[in-house]
Amino acid sequence: MPRTPVRVRIAPSPTGDPHVGTAYIALFNAAFARHHGGQFLLRIEDTDQKRSTRASEDAILRSLKWIGLDWDEGPDVGGPCGPYRQSERGEIYRSHCDTLIEKAKAYRCFCTSERLDQMRAEQRAAKVTSRYDGHCRHLDPEVSRARAESGEAFVVRLAMPTDGESVVPDALRGPVVYDNRQIDDQVLLKTDGLPTYHLANVVDDHLMAITHVIRAEEWINSTPKHLALYQAFGWEPPVFVHMPLLRNEDKSKISKRKNPTSLEFYQRSGILPEAMLNFLGLMGYSMEDEREQFTFAEFARELDLARVSLGGPVFDLKKLDWLNGMYLRAMTPESLALRTFAYYREDDRHGPVSLLVQERVTSLADYMDHADIFYGGQRNPGLFGRHLLIGCTSRKKNAVRLGRHGSRAYFEDVIARLEAEPNWEPAAIEAALRAAVTQAGVLVGDGLMAVRVAVCGRPTSPPLFETMHVIGRAVTLVRLRAAVSLLGDERMLQDAIAHAQAELDAVREALQVAEAAVTPTPHQSSPAAEA
RNA sequence: GCCCCGUUAGUCUAGUGGUCAGGACACGGCCCUCUCAAGGCUGGGACAGGAGUUCAACUCUCCUACGGGGCACCA
Secondary structure (H helix, E strand, C coil): CCCCCCEEEECCCCCCCCEHHHHHHHHHHHHHHHHCCCEEEECECCCCCCCCCHHHHHHHHHHHHHCCCCCCEECCCECCCCCCEHHHCHHHHHHHHHHHHHCCCEEEECCCHHHHHHHHHHHHHCCCCCCCCCCCCCCCHHHHHHHHHCCCCCEEEECCCCCCEEEEEECCCEEEEEEHHHCCCCEEECCCCCECHHHHHHHHHHHCCCCEEEEEHHHHHHHHHHHHHHHHHCCCCCEEEEECCCECCCCCECCCCCCCCEHHHHHHHCCCHHHHHHHHCCCCCCCCCCCCCCCHHHHHHHCCHHHCCCCCCECCHHHHHHHHHHHHHHCCHHHHHHHHHHHHHCCCCHHHHHHHHHHHCCCHHHHHHHHHHHCCCCCCCHHHHHHHCCCCCCCCCCCCCCHHHHHHHHHHHHHHHHHHCCCCCHHHHHHHHHHHHHHHCCCHHHHHHHHHHHHHCCCCCCCHHHHHHHHCHHHHHHHHHHHHHHHHCHHHHHHHHHHHHHHHHHHHHHHHHHHHHHCCCHHHCCHHHHC
């Protein structure tokens, strides 16, 4: 039986788009807290100064709220265990680290990264687990202190036991045994004075009275280090629950290269938040009566972690769409309309979208014919897929034709450049695209047309750079990656060809019918034509 | 390479020694129907392989194979 009061947390790192995996783990934590009448907290793990941004943090909070999760304590709502942003708790970690050094459970390490790299390379070559070799572990405490005080750069490492075993009592798997010789003397405090995940996580979980750590399986191998820390501090560890990892179609850990992972993408796509949450509740989990549609309240009420299945679930967009459709059909017609209007109304890009669409519209009803490219997730280039083959549709004499593989490489280059660009602004987008065009050596118009068709799904759109800016990074990149896989996948390509062929046949047939209609044969002539 | 975890159909899953291995998505067929959806009915499709324990293994144990994760001054 769980300790009371149950306290659990979600601890996202604000280093990118709000991730679907974060929502997945958050769902189980929030439901677990609700189930036991406990608290659910949100803590921001922003100890990586180089990658953490406030924009990402804001987006993560926004997206978690969007799918309907809320928390009892967190950086935005406060609480008794604050601050809830690790970057604001530096002093806490430093003092805890000091006590560890005093207890000889941790030590300063002055090794250079060059030495460490070399050491790992050697270990790799010798086919043994990479592990810090303990070079600085037995420095005399006074010498260590003196070197630190003289200003020499150092990190603090955990002094792991060098023999024996560590047993992780995972709630879903039973005891998982590790040979301590496999476990590294993990860095706890970085040269910049900030803690690593391992230290901050353990200290905060203890200080915030977390009773159950429900997190992704990728953490299971570092749990022995965490256990060692609890022991070094003399604290009681929480219950550990490692959830399976969401997977791509090829079973690898879900990644943005192979799947839309941003919650913003799903929101933009018109997925209902309650359907999204419901779908996540189906990943690695099933209700006792095998019901597949349920609300968060039902999920929380019936949640039983023993029912979690450990095989990594593939994130199947098809089933999400089906589920979303079920929710849509279950609404009253009135609320479907209102939800739809709200979907557009709550979108904050009215101004920019209108600006681009305005000079092209002829009536209010015409607006959406132009604006549709800004909404929804993936778009099917369908009939216009030929434009994805750079130069192949060009009428210009000097056109450079890339063909399938070249076009694919071009799109990959475009994606890489856009990903590397921190500012999602028209000018930056333009620079990235022009650079890719130059790199590929194709005509500007042809290169940009390919991108336009990939991103908009058709060869007409407002100015491309502004359009991509308004469509947004997450959706734009998903659409571009879809173009890459279309170009790279024989079967998808065949489908596209078959589709285009069918369209062509239909057009031919229509043409024949129309021609027949304007060249009347004698028995078809009407009295009016004879007059 | 080393360590850890996992393995029921293309996918999500039920199943905790005795079931005709159940449901859902997707796919095929039929019905409904002015189209398309939706809906109804229906079909094909799974216990990774091998040993062992047992009267009896999808279920327990071991080995193999395959998949995944981890091995950072990232989380």
